[in-house]
Ligand SMILES: Nc1ncnc2c1ncn2[C@@H]1O[C@H](COP(=O)(O)OP(=O)(O)OP(=O)(O)O)[C@@H](O)[C@H]1O
Ligand code: SF4
């Protein structure tokens with residue numbers, strides 16, 4: 001097992017107090033799995049990604065168990081987390097500039113990735129060989145003139161080019177798990193398709209497992225074999241993407257699927273799900289989706305369902321318990 005999370009819970013402290021954002025999430029990911037995480041804005045998708053990558057902000061508190069390759073991430077000190085990132089886990093952000101240092105050239109940063117990788121493997125770093133490797137990777141990522149790109153600073157490149165440089169970094173580091181948090185939402189449609197195919201290539205050629213975070217269930221369908229649906233910091237459904245799309249068990253998943261063509265409606269409401277996601281400060285009692293659910297029952301308003309196994313999937317809904 002590559003990743004094992006049990007009762008993973010995250011709190012954020014702000015001036016108005018401490019709020020529980022992720023609630024008792026259970027998640028296992030095997031080596032090489034392609035996992036999509038979907039849910040409306042604020043459902044806790046990025047928080048889960050940051051927790052797995054050990055990139056929590058200082059105001060966060062993580063509870064529960066989270067293991068990557070058998071190593072406990074929750075108890076790790078910053079130095080160990082740095083070790084984890086790059087070797088075990090690598091995260092790609094919506095804004096790729098967040099992954100790069102603005103005052104270092106692209107070439108310096110890519111060579112640094114090779115140096116760090118060799119150091120961790122206790123191998124001797126050879127600059128000449130490293131330059132060759134970096135150029136090969138850039139060619140593979142369809143940069144027509146890699147040598148010229150190496151001398152550029154991140155701000156001198158387009159958004160699509162910067163995202164491909166970040167993918168080059170992942171290719172050089174070859175982590176076991178890649179977390180991509182809305183990696184294409186800031187890019188043009190044509191570049192989006194290119195970036196998606198590169199991410200899939202990382203999985204197919206090197207067996208790198210992927211957590212692909214998106215609010216777009218149609219895109220998750222293209223990228224993932226397994227889908228996790230989140231709502232109000234909870235895992236609502238988890239199972240094979242094709243089965244979930246064909247036959248969603250959770251009413252929230254069903255709502256997300258039936259909104260696919262209209263998901264970008266401006267007022268933030270999904271057309272087939274009435275209302276908007278709740279505030280974490282005033283979460284409803286019982287099932288957190290109950291105020292919006294067309295199938296709500298009395299028990300839903302009183303007690304929160306827990307994750308249970310149904311037809312080889314995980315679901316958090318009283319219709320199945
Ligand atoms: N550092 C932080 N401090 C306090 N609250 C935070 C912090 N980061 C996120 N939150 C809150 O946690 C909740 C979940 O946020 P998160 O960014 O994980 O959601 P998301 O599903 O990734 O949303 P989006 O689709 O908009 O990116 C939101 O209510 C958000 O305001
Ligand atoms: S538990 Fe009840 S309210 Fe919640 S999703 Fe299931 S049926 Fe709807």
Ligand SMILES: [Mg+2]
Pocket residue numbers: 045046047181
């Ligand atoms: Mg997010």
